[in-house]
Amino acid sequence: xxxxxxxxxxxxxxxxxxxxxxxxxxxxxxxxxxxxxxxxxxxxxxxxxxxxxxxxxxxxxxxxxxxxxxxxxxxxxxxxxxxxxxxxxxxxxxxxxxxxxxxxxxxxxxxxxxxxxxxxxxxxxxxxxxxxxxxxxxxxxxxxxxxxxxxxxxxxxxxxxxxxxxxxxxxxxxxxxxxxxxxxxxxxxxxxxxxxxxxxxxxxxxxxxxxxxxxxxxxxxxxxxxxxxxxxxxxxxxxxxxxxxxxxxxxxxxxxxxxxxxxxxxxxxxxxxxxxxxxxxxxxxxxxxxxxxxxxxxxxxxxxxxxxxxxxxxxxxxxxxxxxxxxxxxxxxxxxxxxxxxxxxxxxxxxxxxxxxxxxxxxxxxxxxxxxxxxxxxxxxxxxxxxxxxxxxxxxxxxxxxxxxxxxxxxxxxxxxxxxxxxxxxxxxxxxxxxxxxxxxxxxxxxxxxxxxxxxxxxxxxxxxxxxxxxxxxxxxxxx
Numbered sequence: 001x002x003x004x005x006x007x008x009x010x011x012x013x014x015x016x017x018x019x020x021x022x023x024x025x026x027x028x029x030x031x032x033x034x035x036x037x038x039x040x041x042x043x044x045x046x047x048x049x050x051x052x053x054x055x056x057x058x059x060x061x062x063x064x065x066x067x068x069x070x071x072x073x074x075x076x077x078x079x080x081x082x083x084x085x086x087x088x089x090x091x092x093x094x095x096x097x098x099x100x101x102x103x104x105x106x107x108x109x110x111x112x113x114x115x116x117x118x119x120x121x122x123x124x125x126x127x128x129x130x131x132x133x134x135x136x137x138x139x140x141x142x143x144x145x146x147x148x149x150x151x152x153x154x155x156x157x158x159x160x161x162x163x164x165x166x167x168x169x170x171x172x173x174x175x176x177x178x179x180x181x182x183x184x185x186x187x188x189x190x191x192x193x194x195x196x197x198x199x200x201x202x203x204x205x206x207x208x209x210x211x212x213x214x215x216x217x218x219x220x221x222x223x224x225x226x227x228x229x230x231x232x233x234x235x236x237x238x239x240x241x242x243x244x245x246x247x248x249x250x251x252x253x254x255x256x257x258x259x260x261x262x263x264x265x266x267x268x269x270x271x272x273x274x275x276x277x278x279x280x281x282x283x284x285x286x287x288x289x290x291x292x293x294x295x296x297x298x299x300x301x302x303x304x305x306x307x308x309x310x311x312x313x314x315x316x317x318x319x320x321x322x323x324x325x326x327x328x329x330x331x332x333x334x335x336x337x338x339x340x341x342x343x344x345x346x347x348x349x350x351x352x353x354x355x356x357x358x359x360x361x362x363x364x365x366x367x368x369x370x371x372x373x374x375x376x377x378x379x380x381x382x383x384x385x386x387x388x389x390x391x392x393x394x395x396x397x398x399x400x401x402x403x404x405x406x407x408x409x410x411x412x413x414x415x416x417x418x419x420x421x422x423x424x425x426x427x428x429x430x431x432x433x434x435x436x437x438x439x440x441x442x443x444x445x446x447x448x449x450x451x452x453x454x455x456x457x458x459x460x461x462x463x464x465x466x467x468x469x470x471x472x473x474x475x476x477x478x479x480x
Contacts, residue, residue, distance in 0.1 A: 023070050023094060024066065024067055024068045024069060024070060024094070025065070025066060025067055025069075025070055025071045025091075025094040025095065026064065026065070026066040026094070026095045027041070027064070027065045027066070027071075027091075027095075027096060027097070027098070028062065028063075028064050028065075028096075028097035028098070029055075029062070029063050029064075029065070029078055029097070029098050029099075030060065030061055030062040030063075030097070030098070030099040030100070031057070031061040031086070031099075031100055031101060031102060031105070032060070032061050032099075032100070032101035032102070033061060033101050033102035033103065034057050034061035034102055035057070036056065036057055036058065036059065037056070037057055037080070037081055038054050038055070038056050038057075038081045039054065039055055039056075039057060039063045039078055039079070039080070039081075039086075040053075040054050040078070040079040040080070040081070040083065041053040041054065041055070041065045041076060041077075041078065042076065042077045042078075042079055043072075043074055043075070043076045043077070043091075043233050044074060044075050044076075044077070044233050044234055044235045045074075045232065045233055045276075046232075046237075046238045046276065046280065047238045047239070047242075049077065051079075052071070052076070053065050053067065061101075070094055071091045071094060072091070072229065072230075072233060072272070073090075073091055073092045073182065073229060073230035073233065074090075074091060074182070074230045074231075074232065074233020074234055075088055075089075075090060075091075075182070075186075075233060075234045075235060076088070076089055076090070076091045076233075077089070078098075086105055087100070087105040087106060087109070088120075089117050089120060089121075090114070090116040090117050090120045090182055090183065092114070092116040092181075092182060092230065093113060093114045093115075093116060093117075095113060096111065096112060096113035096114035096117065097111070097112045097113060098110075098111060098117065099111075099112075106121065106124045106125060106128050107125055107128055109121045109124075109125075115181075116181055116182060116183070119174065119178055119181050119183055119184075120182075120183050123170065123171075123174065123183060126167075126170055127167060127170075130163050130166060130167050133159075133163055134160055134163045134164075137156045137159045137160045137163065138156075138160065140152070140156050141153060141156040141157065141160070144156060171187040171190075172187075174187055175187050175188050182228075182230050182234070185225050185228060185230075185231065186231075186234055186236050188223045188224075188225075189223055189224050189225075189231070189236055189237065189240060190236055190240075191223050193215075193216055193219045193220065193222060193223070195212045195215050195216050196212075196215065197212075198211035198212055199211060216248070217248055217249070220244055220248060221244075221263070221266060224240075224266075226266045226267045226269075226270060226273050227267075227269040227270045227273070228270060228273070229270050229271065229272035229273060230272075231270075231273060232272050232273055232275075232276040237276075238280075241263070241277060241280065242280075244259070244263065245259060245260070245263075245281060245284070246284075251290065251293075253292050253293060253295040253296055253334075254295075256285065256293075256296050257295070257296055257299045260281050260296065260299075260300065261303070263277060263281075264277055264278060264281075264304070268310070271312070274310065275311075275313055278300065278304050278310070278311060281296070281300060282297060282300045282301070282304075282305075285297050285300075286325075291334065291459060291460065291461070292333075292334045294329045294333065295333050295334065297326060297329065298326045298329050298330050298333065301322055301323055301325075301326035302326060302330075305319055305322055305323060305326075306323065328438050328441055329441060331438065331439045331440070331441070332439065332440055332441050332449075332457060332460060333457070334457050334458070334459070334460070335456060335457065335477070336456065336457055337454065337455050337456050337457075338353070338363065338439075338440075338449065338451050338455050338456070338457050339435075339436075339439035339440070340352065340353050340354045340455075341353040341363075341402070341404070341427070341434050341436060341439075342434075343404065343427035343428060343429050343433075343434055344427060344428065344430070345425065345426055345427050346410075346413075346414055346417070346426055351402070351425050351427050353402050353455065354455055356400050356402060356425070357397070357400075358397040358398065358399055358400035358453070359391075359397070359398050359399065359452075359453055360398065360399040360400075360450060360451065360452065360453075360458075360471060361399070361400050361401075361402060361450075361451040361452075361455065362380070362384070362399060362400070362401045362402070362448060362449065362450060362451070362467065363401075363402045363404070363440070363448070363449040363451060364377070364380065364401055364402070364403045364404070364424070364446060364447070364448050364449075365404050365406060365436070365440065365442045365445055365446060365447040365448075366403060366404075366405060366406065366445050366446045366447075367405065367406045367407050367445045367446075368405065368407040368412045368413045368415070368416035368417075369407060369408075369412055370445045370446065372445070372446060373445050373446045374416070376446050376448075376463070376464055377403075377416075377420065377422060377446070378420050378422075379464040380401065380448075380464050380467075381420065381421070381422050381423065381424075383464055383467065383468050384399050384400075384401055384424075385423075387399050387471065399471065400424075400425065401424035401425065402424070402425050402427065403422070403424040403425065403426050403427070404427050404428065404429065404436060405426060405427070405428040406428075406442075406445055407428070410428065410430075413426075413428065440460075447460075447461060448460075448461070448462045448463070448464070448467060449461075449462075450462060450467055450470055450471070451477070452476050452477025452478070453477070454477060456477035457477075458470060458475055458476065458477050459475075
């Protein structure tokens with residue numbers, strides 16, 4: 001599993017660069033007052049920033065970033081050698097200049113050859129001015145509070161509200177007047193959906209309590225242009241997608257899968273957007289600490305990683321390893337019937353998992369020389385004994401344990417069983433005939449599964465305390 005996570009993480013770093021055009025780029029940055037030093041050219045991607053290039057300033061503070069390959073569109077940044085942000089800007093045009101000074105990077109910015117950056121810095125200058133006015137109004141409001149002057153307090157609150165509305169109005173105007181500019185698409189993406197009032201009956205009673213939530217989910221992406229490659233290289237996109245997948249979408253595997261498929265379908269016209277979305281969702285749910293989320297990973301791998309036209313950035317070796325991992329997890333997803341095992345016990349007699357007659361069956365993979373196993377197995381015995389004594393069930397036991405030993409020396413295994421009086425069904429696999437490591441994803445010990453009467457997987461990778469909680473709550477294999 002760790003290897004797959006490393007592969008996915010590596011993908012997240014290395015596939016961020018698209019197949020590049022041949023025209024190249026040249027961005028001239030001049031910062032009056034800047035000493036001779038190296039400047040860094042970076043870009044936003046997901047929730048991180050990456051360095052793309054560097055250049056040294058001359059005596060006038062000018063540095064030229066250039067390359068033979070076209071830069072991918074998005075929000076970029078200029079940073080100092082110690083990676084301190086100086087200012088952001090937009091890359092859509094490939095040849096342009098930005099000229100400013102160290103006194104005020106934003107307000108003194110002059111742009112040549114980039115309408116996108118004209119719009120970007122016009123907004124930045126406007127918000128700088130609005131921010132200063134808001135800080136001044138907040139200070140006056142604090143003074144009014146100290147003086148207990150309610151009239152002034154009201155005045156400055158209204159002033160702050162007016163400043164906030166002026167920024168919103170500026171954004172809305174940009175969206176209408178310059179809809180194809182990246183900054184406009186970012187503003188639009190930031191807007192929340194206007195949700196209508198829920199339907200009511202003749203008596204004014206709401207008839208659908210989930211109407212507003214369902215409306216919001218359905219229309220969440222109305223303000224996104226998911227066909228624009230540039231969106232993935234903005235500081236806003238990541239948070240909005242994460243919020244949809246982890247907060248707006250109920251964290252139930254089937255619901256997550258449906259939401260993921262819906263979102264991915266909306267992005268397939270953009271190679272960059274679909275690539276980032278597929279990668280992020282796959283990685284997030286494969287590495288989730290919540291039980292059952294591996295079903296999302298398995299679904300995504302089967303549907304998208306097996307299609308080289310969609311996941312075109314994945315090389316053959318990585319695709320094989322990811323697919324192999326998904327195939328292993330597919331055997332032991334929650335709700336599936338566990339793979340049957342038929343293995344010899346301490347006397348050489350074969351014991352079959354499916355033949356166990358109990359309300360619950362615990363499948364425990366353990367090793368008598370494993371320190372954690374030595375703690376957990378006696379605790380498991382105490383739990384099983386107490387549950388079986390407290391519950392008289394006609395059709396078999398309350399709980400039975402099918403304990404598969406991975407101990408190298410059989411004598412160590414048998415000795416520990418006798419010492420701790422572990423009254424389980426004990427088996428081992430001396431001839432490697434069961435393939436249990438793949439079927440049950442066993443790569444360490446102990447590993448404990450909880451099965452229902454029909455041998456469907458209720459829970460997996462449990463501690464004894466967690467196992468007890470599942471059983472005490474009466475969770476069964478038929479529960480959703």
